[in-house]
Amino acid sequence: MTEVELIGGPEPGPVTLVEYDAAWAARYERERVRILAALGARVLAIEHVGSTSVPGLAAKPVVDIDLAIADPEDEAAFVPDLEAAGYVLRVREPGHRMLRTPEHDVHVHVWPPGDENMARDLRFRDRLRASPEDRAAYEARKRELAGRDWAARQDYADAKGPLINEIAARGS
Numbered sequence: 001m002t003e004v005e006l007i008g009g010p011e012p013g014p015v016t017l018v019e020y021d022a023a024w025a026a027r028y029e030r031e032r033v034r035i036l037a038a039l040g041a042r043v044l045a046i047e048h049v050g051s052t053s054v055p056g057l058a059a060k061p062v063v064d065i066d067l068a069i070a071d072p073e074d075e076a077a078f079v080p081d082l083e084a085a086g087y088v089l090r091v092r093e094p095g096h097r098m099l100r101t102p103e104h105d106v107h108v109h110v111w112p113p114g115d116e117n118m119a120r121d122l123r124f125r126d127r128l129r130a131s132p133e134d135r136a137a138y139e140a141r142k143r144e145l146a147g148r149d150w151a152a153r154q155d156y157a158d159a160k161g162p163l164i165n166e167i168a169a170r171g172s
Contacts, residue, residue: 035065050063050125
C-alpha cells in the first residue's frame, strides 16, 4: 500500500457534478501560463486531464492538470515556486505531489517524466474524447456515485477507478 500524506485531512461529503462548461479549457490555459511562469524550463510536460478536459462531459468543476518535472520528491525544487504562484500543497506520496488553488477548483498533479499514472490519464482523456459510448458510460457511473455521502472525496475517485482503468486500456 502506498503511503499518502493528505495535508489538511480528508474532506467528506457529496460530490457535485455540473454540465460541461467550455470555460474550463480557458481556465486550464490560464493555469498553464501561471505554472510555466512559476517553473519555466523545469516543466517537462503539462496537460489538461480529467473530466473538465473532455468536451460534453459533466464534471466536478475542478480543472485537473498533470505536470511532469524531473523529481517530484525534491519539493524544494518546485513547491515554493508553485506556492508563491498561489497553489497549496495537498497530497504527498511517493512519486507524486498534488497542489491546488485555495478555492479547490484547480488540482495540479506532479509526476516524474514517463510516469504511468500520467500516461494513463492521457489515454483515458483521449479515449473519452474519441468514444461517445465510453464517455456516456463514464458519465453514468459518475452520476451514480456523485450523490453519495462520502467519508472522503477520494473514496469517490477510488470508486471510479476500475472503469477508468478499463476505458484507459481501450485507449492504448
